[in-house]
Amino acid sequence: MCQLLGMNCNTPTDIVFSFEGFRRRGGLTDEHADGWGIAFFEDDGCRVFLDYLPSATSPVAELVRNYPIKSRNVIAHIRKATQGKVSLANTHPFRRELWGQDWLFAHNGNLSLPESFACTQGCRFQRVGTTDSEQAFCWLLNQLAARFARAPELAELTDAVRELTAELAGHGTFNFLLSNGKALFAHCATNLYYIVRKAPFNTAHLSDADVTVDFSQVTTPNDRVAVIATQPLTDNEQWTRMGAGELLVFTEGRLAS
Amino acid sequence: MCQLLGMNCNTPTDIVFSFEGFRRRGGLTDEHADGWGIAFFEDDGCRVFLDYLPSATSPVAELVRNYPIKSRNVIAHIRKATQGKVSLANTHPFRRELWGQDWLFAHNGNLSLPESFACTQGCRFQRVGTTDSEQAFCWLLNQLAARFARAPELAELTDAVRELTAELAGHGTFNFLLSNGKALFAHCATNLYYIVRKAPFNTAHLSDADVTVDFSQVTTPNDRVAVIATQPLTDNEQWTRMGAGELLVFTEGRLAS
DSSP states (O other): OOEEEEEEEEEEEEOHHHHHHHHHTBTTSSBOOSOEEEEEEETTEEEEEEESSOTTTOHHHHHHHHSOOEEEEEEEEEOOOSSSOSSGGGOSSEEEEETTEEEEEEEEEEEOOOGGGOOOTTOSSOOSSOOHHHHHHHHHHHHHHHHOSSOOOHHHHHHHHHHHHHHHHTTEEEEEEEEOSSOEEEEESSOOEEEEEESSOOEEEBSSSSOEEEGGGSOOTTOEEEEEESSOSBSSSOOEEOOTTEEEEEETTEEOO | OOEEEEEEEEEEEEOHHHHHHHHHTBTTSSBOOSOEEEEEEETTEEEEEEESSOTTTOHHHHHHHHSOOEEEEEEEEEOOOSSSOSSGGGOSSEEEEETTEEEEEEEEEEEOOOGGGOOOTTOSSOOSSOOHHHHHHHHHHHHHHHHOSSOOOHHHHHHHHHHHHHHHHTTEEEEEEEEOSSEEEEEESSOOEEEEEESSOOEEEBSSSSOEEEGGGSOOTTOEEEEEESSOSBSSSOOEEOOTTEEEEEETTEEOO
16 A cells, blocks of 8 residues: 645645655655655646655655745655556656646555456557556546546536546545646545644644644745645644545635535 | 757666756756756656756756666756746646657747647647647647557657658747657757767767766666767767758667668
8 A cells, every 4th residue: 555645725835844754654654665756736837756766765755855846736655566566657646638737646545447447549548557546547537538628617527536436446445636736636445634724823743753843934824735645644733534435625725525 | 949958778877977068058058047857768657857947056957967867768958938938837848648658758949830730629638838849749649649549660650750740840940859768759950969879988078067977987888878969968079960850760779760
């Protein structure tokens, strides 16, 4: 299994604090040492940093730690391989373009997808690597592309994602984070927690390192930041555990549905 | 205008030496300071590092310089903006998946593409940013996808790329590098040079910095490395200038056509 980290905000925010705890689970405080990745949306663009070295020791992780990229949507993933070898092609988050938007996806769990979900010749989105995760992502995008010629409104998009997720989730464990840079979709099968930080901001302390931040010093009163993770990242805040089969959508740092 | 750098090898090779000279043209020895990017294929996967800071001072460039990623196909680009603002969405190399392969593209020049090259509703590949470059890349991939349901043999692919390139090149200046991780296509409109390094290897000295490398110390006799750049990167080697309208294809560190 793997671990997921997501962030959705109403103002560009750096994820350095959360990432500091999260990255330690990749080989230091936990066993997810088969590569990792983090993707940042910045305006319409996005950049993805990947490495097959453990996030606790990766030079790329060191860069992300020291270069506070401000983003309104972030998805990160540390991998413990279940299907597919340790390689760049199998490293999450996966990325595709649909409707002139970048889409990012990361998965925690294990799927046994029937042949009907495979997409080979003639399919628009095909996996590059060999994971069940990338196959599920491609199938989902192929279905969305078939339903909508252009990007639909969020409510319509959410209905479609929810319906397609239910189909996939019947074939295994399917915790995931998905974003098009505007909305962040979070689906829980077994483990996913979230917190929405807003004014009045308080001090938070990481679970995985003795690091504390006083958010009131680095925010403005209107900031809203939603953080979603496989396991709570702090030990002095109240995280909400998502229910099995629950799909939540975050926009502008708040729950949209 | 911008500058391009490409590398195609028969064995995974790091590009640290060439990149050291190239990055200095992004704000230090030359004026291409509107962002930069570099993409590495590693086995079937690829990773792209982007920054809108000048490559001479970017923390991401510093990482690339200190983390010798070994790759058989690399494309790098430093930007002097002509069309489209300085932003991540407008930063080359651009990336898309076709036939279950990652494709990377970087462009030096300026195109004025008629409406018929635009791709909006219903098109498979659409640009995320606002550049002529990404539009040309998407049009090229849309045409390839329409012609071939699966990846064709290299000769057939090259014919198609050559034909489509000619169509695009009629609308402006179109120097580009394109790769699917196996072949590296290089098209010259105005400025593009290449060199193929093979045994017996010699010493090379950068044009943009007083840095020398003795390739015989870091290679094996069977290594072959093709390097393609807008301007020669070394001042003591013989680079071949490509002709206007010439499309070359490199595979395994040698000219394939």
